[in-house]
C-alpha cells in the first residue's frame with residue numbers, strides 16, 4: 001500500500017492509527033535522526049526499544065520498517081513516527097526530495 005504523510009492515518013486501520021497516536025502522545029518516540037542517505041531513523045519505546053526507519057520522497061512514504069516482532073506490514077511504532085514526521089518543521093527544509 002502506498003501512502004503519504006498527509007493521508008496515512010486515513011488509509012491505515014483506525015485502531016492502529018489510534019495506538020500510534022497514543023504512543024507519540026506518551027513520549028514513546030525517544031529520538032529521531034536523519035541518516036546520511038536521507039532516511040529517518042527513530043527509536044520508539046514499547047515493550048522494548050525498537051528501531052523504526054522511514055524513507056520519504058517529498059512527503060510520499062517509500063519504505064517503512066520496524067524492528068519489533070509485529071507480524072503486519074505496519075505497526076504502531078511506525079505510525080507514531082509518521083505522526084511525528086508530519087508535524088516536524090525540519091521536513092520543510094528538504095523540499096522536493
Ligand SMILES: [Zn+2]
Pocket residue numbers: 050066067068069070075076077078
Ligand atoms: Zn514496531
